[in-house]
Amino acid sequence: MNDSHYCPHTPEEISEMLSVIGVASVEELFAPIPAALRAKTFNLPPGQSEFETFARMQAIAGDNVQGLTNFIGGGFYDHLIPSVIDHLSGRAEFYTAYTPYQPECSQGTLQALFEYQTAICRLTGLDVSNASLYDGATACAEAAMMALRVTGRNRIIVDGCLNPFSRQVLKTYLYNLDVEVIEIAPLDGMLNRAELSRVLDSSIAALLVQNPNFFGCIDDFTALADQIHAAGALVVASVYPISLGILKSPGEMGVDIAVGDGQSLGNPLCFGGPSFGFISARKAYIRNMPGRIVGETVDKSGKRGYVLTLQAREQHIKRQKATSNICSNQGLCALRGLIFLSSVGKQGLADLACLNRDKAEYAKARLAAIPGVTVLQSAPTFNEFTLFLSKPADAVVAGLLKEGIAAGVPLGSYYAGSEQALIVTVTEKRSKKEIDHFAKLLEAALCN
Amino acid sequence: MQLIYEKSVPGRRGVKLPASDVPVAAALPAALLRTEAAGLAEVSELDLVRHFTNLSRRNFSVDTNFYPLGSCTMKYNAKVLENAAVLFAPFHPMTALLPGGVEACQGSLGMLYDLGQMLADITGMDEVTTQPLAGAHGEMTGILLVSAYHAARGNKAKKKYVVVPDSSHGTNPASAAIAGYEIITVPTAPYGDMDLELFKKAMTDEVAAVMITCPNTLGLFNPHIKEISDIAHSHDALMYYDGANLNAIMGKVKPGDVGFDVVHVNLHKTFGTPHGGGGPGSGPVGVKKALIPFLPQPRIVMDDDGQFLFDAPRTASIGRTANFYGNFGVMVKAYAYIIMLGRVGLIRVSEQAVLNANYIKERLKPYYDLPYDMTCMHECVFSASKQLAHGVHAIDISKFLIDRGYHPPTVYFPMIVKEAIMIEPTETESKATMDAFIEVMIEAARTAETNPQALHDAPLTMPISRLDETKAAREQNVCCQW
Numbered sequence: 001m002n003d004s005h006y007c008p009h010t011p012e013e014i015s016e017m018l019s020v021i022g023v024a025s026v027e028e029l030f031a032p033i034p035a036a037l038r039a040k041t042f043n044l045p046p047g048q049s050e051f052e053t054f055a056r057m058q059a060i061a062g063d064n065v066q067g068l069t070n071f072i073g074g075g076f077y078d079h080l081i082p083s084v085i086d087h088l089s090g091r092a093e094f095y096t097a098y099t100p101y102q103p104e105c106s107q108g109t110l111q112a113l114f115e116y117q118t119a120i121c122r123l124t125g126l127d128v129s130n131a132s133l134y135d136g137a138t139a140c141a142e143a144a145m146m147a148l149r150v151t152g153r154n155r156i157i158v159d160g161c162l163n164p165f166s167r168q169v170l171k172t173y174l175y176n177l178d179v180e181v182i183e184i185a186p187l188d189g190m191l192n193r194a195e196l197s198r199v200l201d202s203s204i205a206a207l208l209v210q211n212p213n214f215f216g217c218i219d220d221f222t223a224l225a226d227q228i229h230a231a232g233a234l235v236v237a238s239v240y241p242i243s244l245g246i247l248k249s250p251g252e253m254g255v256d257i258a259v260g261d262g263q264s265l266g267n268p269l270c271f272g273g274p275s276f277g278f279i280s281a282r283k284a285y286i287r288n289m290p291g292r293i294v295g296e297t298v299d300k301s302g303k304r305g306y307v308l309t310l311q312a313r314e315q316h317i318k319r320q321k322a323t324s325n326i327c328s329n330q331g332l333c334a335l336r337g338l339i340f341l342s343s344v345g346k347q348g349l350a351d352l353a354c355l356n357r358d359k360a361e362y363a364k365a366r367l368a369a370i371p372g373v374t375v376l377q378s379a380p381t382f383n384e385f386t387l388f389l390s391k392p393a394d395a396v397v398a399g400l401l402k403e404g405i406a407a408g409v410p411l412g413s414y415y416a417g418s419e420q421a422l423i424v425t426v427t428e429k430r431s432k433k434e435i436d437h438f439a440k441l442l443e444a445a446l447c448n
Numbered sequence: 449m450q451l452i453y454e455k456s457v458p459g460r461r462g463v464k465l466p467a468s469d470v471p472v473a474a475a476l477p478a479a480l481l482r483t484e485a486a487g488l489a490e491v492s493e494l495d496l497v498r499h500f501t502n503l504s505r506r507n508f509s510v511d512t513n514f515y516p517l518g519s520c521t522m523k524y525n526a527k528v529l530e531n532a533a534v535l536f537a538p539f540h541p542m543t544a545l546l547p548g549g550v551e552a553c554q555g556s557l558g559m560l561y562d563l564g565q566m567l568a569d570i571t572g573m574d575e576v577t578t579q580p581l582a583g584a585h586g587e588m589t590g591i592l593l594v595s596a597y598h599a600a601r602g603n604k605a606k607k608k609y610v611v612v613p614d615s616s617h618g619t620n621p622a623s624a625a626i627a628g629y630e631i632i633t634v635p636t637a638p639y640g641d642m643d644l645e646l647f648k649k650a651m652t653d654e655v656a657a658v659m660i661t662c663p664n665t666l667g668l669f670n671p672h673i674k675e676i677s678d679i680a681h682s683h684d685a686l687m688y689y690d691g692a693n694l695n696a697i698m699g700k701v702k703p704g705d706v707g708f709d710v711v712h713v714n715l716h717k718t719f720g721t722p723h724g725g726g727g728p729g730s731g732p733v734g735v736k737k738a739l740i741p742f743l744p745q746p747r748i749v750m751d752d753d754g755q756f757l758f759d760a761p762r763t764a765s766i767g768r769t770a771n772f773y774g775n776f777g778v779m780v781k782a783y784a785y786i787i788m789l790g791r792v793g794l795i796r797v798s799e800q801a802v803l804n805a806n807y808i809k810e811r812l813k814p815y816y817d818l819p820y821d822m823t824c825m826h827e828c829v830f831s832a833s834k835q836l837a838h839g840v841h842a843i844d845i846s847k848f849l850i851d852r853g854y855h856p857p858t859v860y861f862p863m864i865v866k867e868a869i870m871i872e873p874t875e876t877e878s879k880a881t882m883d884a885f886i887e888v889m890i891e892a893a894r895t896a897e898t899n900p901q902a903l904h905d906a907p908l909t910m911p912i913s914r915l916d917e918t919k920a921a922r923e924q925n926v927c928c929q930w
Contacts, residue, residue: 004793006524006720007800008878017807017879026799029806030700032669032823037706042699043569047790050528057784061535063555065543072542075771082463084497092511093504096525098855099726104910105850107449108507109725112500115452115489118928122487128926131726134581137771145626165771172744172767173588176595176604176628220479248482261771270533271556272541272772273581274728286924292726297920305912309920315584315622316861320631325622328582328716332724342452342489342496343462350485351465354472361473380476398548406543413545432469 004047065404069434071363072406073384073425074214075136075163076272077264079242080429082343085266089336099292099331103307110306113294113331116338120278123244123341124258125251127283131292132276132334133326136238136261139277140166140208141173142290142324143236143257146281147206148179149288149323150234155180155203159191161213164414166238170208186415188378189215189386193224200231206257210238211247214414215376216384216423218247225254241265241278241337243382245353250280257281266340267333276330276337287313290324352428356383360426363435367424370439372446376421384425386411389446393422396445403441449506449911452489452499453928460490506911507725508855514881516808518827518858518870519617519665521695521717526788529720529781536780541772545746550757557756560773561748563783564732570794571691571711572704573734578774579744583692585769586712586731587623587659589744592766593710593735594657594686595627596742600764603684607656611685613642615666615862620659620690629656636864640820641670653683657710661690663697665862665870667805667824677707686710686739694718695874696802696826699795709736715775719782730778744769800875801826804882808871811886815893819865827872831865835896842867844903845892847914851907852888 009017014026023029048056070078089095093108100106100113113131120129133139144156158167160183167183174181182204184195191209200207207228212218225235234256239247242264250258263275281289287310295309315322344352360383368375372390389396393410400407412419426435491499508515515522536556544553564576580586591610598607610624611632621631632650637643641664651658658680663669670676677687689703691713698718703711715721715730723729735743745765746758789797802825809818809828816830832842846856858870873882895902907913 004789004796006526006789006793007796007875009800009803013879014803017803021803021806021810023806026803029799029802029823032671032825033697033701034671034674037674037701039572039699039702039705041569042791042795044566044791044794045787047793048788050526050788053784053788054528054532056787057532057535057780060555060559061539063558064536064539065552066538068540068543068552070540072540072546074542076541078540080465084462084493084500088497088500088504090530091501091504093507093509095530095722095724096510097507097725098515098517098520098522098723102508102846102850102856103915104847104907104912105508105513105855106506106725107911108503108505111449111451111506112503112725114926114928117926118451118453119486119488121927125482125486128924134585135771137768138581138585165768168768169770172592172769173626175592175766178628218476218480222479244482244486246476246481248480249486252482268537268777269540270537271539271544271553271776272774273770274730274775274777275771276728283924286926293926295920295923296925297916297923299912299915301913303912305915307915307917307920309917309926310924312921315618317618318622319618320621320625322618322622322625325584325588325619325626326582327584327617327619328714328723328729329727330581330724331726331728332722333728335725339496339500342491342499343493344465344488345461345490346485346488347459347490348461348463348465349488355465355468357476358468358470358473362470380480394547397546401543401546401548401552406540406546409542409545410547428466435470 068404068406070406071408071424071426071438074409075165075261076269078269078427078429079264081266081268084343085336085339088339089332094335095332100308103305107305110294112335112338114296114306116334117294119338119341120280123241124280125249126258126280128286129278129280130289131294132329132331133279133291134330135273135275135277137166137169139259139279140238141170143259143279144170144206144208146257146288146290147234147236150285151205153203153205154178155182156205157182157184157199157207159209160184160186161191161215162208162210162238163214189217189376190378191219202232204231204233206234206236208236212240212243212382212384215386216381217379218382219379220248221253221255242353242356245349262333262337265337267336274330274333276333288323291326291329355428359428359430360385363426366435366439367442370443370446383427384423387422387424389420389422391446392419399445400441405438405441449502451928452491455495455499456490458490460492462491462493462496513853513855514877514885515855516857516871516873516885517855518872519692521872521874523720523874524876525720525722529784532784533777533780536777554756557748559783560779561750561756563779566786567713567732568734570698571713571734572702573711574737575740576732576734577743578732578779579769580731580733581770581775582727582729583712583714583731584619584623586733587619588626589769590688590710590712590733591624591627591657593739593742596766597686597739598656606654609655611650611655611658615664615864616659616661617690617692640666640668644672647676648679651679651683655683655685657686657688659688659690661693663693663825666820666829667827668820669825673706692717693826696798698798700798710739715778715782720785721778721781728775728778730775742766797875804873804875804877808873808882808886812889815890827870829865830869832867832869835893836867838896838900840896840900840903842869847906848892848903849888851909854885854888
């Protein structure tokens with residue numbers, strides 16, 4: 001008996017279809033698979049209703065500790081998400097659609113992606129954007145590979161202040177390629193400019209930096225960009241989109257390719273994804289961009305419309321000569337990013353950025369007042385900052401986690417010799433009360 | 449329709465932020481600040497809602513239209529899966545990486561572990577990593593695993609090539625190229641699969657891997673697959689399985705049983721998670737035992753007490769392929785899909801997907817050329833060559849279908865079929881829906897003979913007619929100027 005509402009045929013319909021095909025059973029259709037190769041086992045559990053399934057998923061989610069107060073970032077950030085985002089991106093016409101290869105019946109997705117590309121260009125101050133990549137880390141790797149193509153060189157300099165996960169992903173992407181990665185160790189949580197000048201020469205394809213960097217420090221790469229360009233190399237900057245509400249944009253600094261993770265733009269934490277990676281660049285590099293790009297054009301009657309363009313860069317046309325292997329991207333998450341940016345708007349994003357910084361500055365001062373805590377002072381910070389504790393950060397963080405606070409990311413796992421350092425993140429969602437409570441518990445942890 | 453930026457009014461905003469409960473911070477130095485706010489839209493909440501709601505109505509989608517899109521498995525996406533994913537929205541991925549953090553994330557880590565186990569069973573593999581974020585990302589990850597395997601055996605310099613059939617997805621050669629390999633392409637034989645004799649000639653000890661989609665993009669199961677994998681293995685080349693077409697064979701045959709060493713699966717195809725207008729997907733990769741040491745990190749394991757944790761860092765690992773643990777929300781949906789359908793349900797999925805494709809193939813055969821006329825699996829590939837005699841191309845038939853409310857099949861792929869029309873109905877469509885589609889396809893074939901101009905003019909019912917793609921590529925207007 002047919003008990004699956006996801007396979008709708010009745011037994012009568014199945015017999016009718018089989019007689020049209022001219023076989024006696026469905027099993028006969030699998031005859032092309034040699035008998036000796038057929039599966040001998042299939043050990044999955046029995047099926048169940050959607051209600052039992054949902055209850056099981058609730059139980060699994062319930063096995064996570066609930067309601068932690070997040071002072072952790074490190075690439076993913078606990079931000080407010082306006083209600084409109086779930087409702088609009090949850091419209092089935094968006095989320096159950098396919099890639100818009102047929103433009104006449106996909107203008108909704110295509111126009112939204114064009115608007116998304118516009119938002120990313122304006123946010124980063126650059127000319128062209130694609131329609132999204134997987135995440136911030138892979139976007140960084142794609143940008144590096146783009147710089148290799150543009151310059152025809154095979155050495156890359158990476159600032160050690162770039163998110164460690166982005167650096168690890170870059171190494172994995174370059175695992176089997178003939179590319180040398182030169183990593184510059186941080187100097188007091190900032191790019192070591194003297195060391196950069198020492199290793200920079202005309203064999204370098206690009207410098208990869210981050211702003212604000214992994215330690216939370218804000219930098220200005222304007223003069224640096226001139227120095228890099230003089231060597232014939234490109235500057236790739238990974239940026240935190242919320243910070244661009246107030247911070248100098250990559251375009252204003254002379255950066256050539258900007259990338260970042262779009263999670264903070266209206267995408268839930270969701271244990272790490274899906275989010276999206278963004279990439280924007282100067283117009284001269286558009287043919288070296290990875291992934292899908294939406295372009296404006298007109299139809300037969302001259303009416304404005306949108307279409308996937310410059311597809312000759314992509315894998316389905318160019319195969320092994322493509323600029324990237326990417327096919328599926330994170331379109332729906334990029335749509336959420338667009339709705340987020342359009343909801344908070346021009347002034348709202350600046351206000352949101354200020355609110356983040358205000359909260360973080362309050363927290364920084366409050367925590368710095370605790371005996372046994374000092375603050376990394378190398379540069380101004382946005383909503384993340386680095387503390388040095390009088391005790392190993394691992395033990396402090398593990399202790400506070402038991403009290404319901406994710407206190408920050410201990411640096412020791414990522415930078416040898418930094419076992420007493422902790423990166424703390426404070427978004428607009430953290431209240432003064434939560435910050436004060438955190439300060440009290442941290443003080444108690446350090447005094448014991 | 450106007451762009452949201454054209455509806456923008458200075459000073460308007462769509463959401464109110466919470467009031468601050470802390471003092472205003474001292475200003476940053478001017479050199480660190482942008483000179484002018486980013487030019488985002490300024491619209492009210494209602495303007496925003498109308499804009500995106502009306503945009504969504506300019507899309508076809510699975511929930512509104514039949515989508516017989518070959519190679520893409522556009523099955524129905526069960527609503528409960530969306531509800532399940534929301535349950536995990538609040539969990540920060542860094543939590544698990546904090547000292548003591550894995551204890552706080554047993555639900556999430558356990559789900560990933562269990563999903564890996566279930567996918568390993570479905571594909572016949574020994575372990576699965578969930579980190580890859582899409583099918584092509586899985587391919588790249590898989591080929592890097594192959595490369596690490598050869599390097600560990602001292603064969604890095606020797607292994608230079610990856611072999612693909614000419615019917616393969618473009619991502620296969622693109623992923624292998626990104627992983628540092630040169631590509632050898634083997635033509636398809638008249639029997640619809642990679643030419644076995646030419647394959648034998650292409651194989652040398654310098655081949656690192658053979659990438660195969662099985663059933664292939666013609667919808668055919670390769671009866672020589674075991675022989676192909678035996679030949680590959682005799683040259684110390686590994687067999688890579690592109691899981692794009694896994695929907696055809698669940699419970700019927702396991703890639704691991706027929707000699708594949710590395711497999712990627714597309715959760716957004718086979719396991720019922722939505723395509724999102726182009727993504728997010730998810731591309732977990734399964735491997736045989738010999739490749740486990742090279743899997744990406746962090747790798748989730750279960751200890752003797754049934755606790756889930758990360759294993760110790762391994763120097764042999766290819767490293768990290770993405771920020772965290774993969775597209776977690778997509779995996780929640782796939783996990784819920786698998787436990788909901790269960791063993792019998794998944795077998796039925798494959799049976800009815802294959803039944804539906806063969807039904808459409810038989811019914812349309814009198815009207816369209818079928819270059820490989822044999823029992824297909826979950827999809828079938830026609831050619832519009834008969835219609836071409838009247839000046840009608842596959843794309844014209846596509847646009848005619850749009851006017852009748854059907855998303856077109858995949859056209860012009862695989863590239864080895866002239867004017868290809870690739871139809872994959874999936875198991876979730878009813879006979880009535882397919883019958884109606886078949887009638888429209890027959891009407892298109894008749895119209896090609898009687899009034900080809902009508903097909904050239906289509907579509908007429910959409911917000912726009914056919915677009916000038918050359919203009920788009922020439923002008924490269926990819927960002928709204930004002």
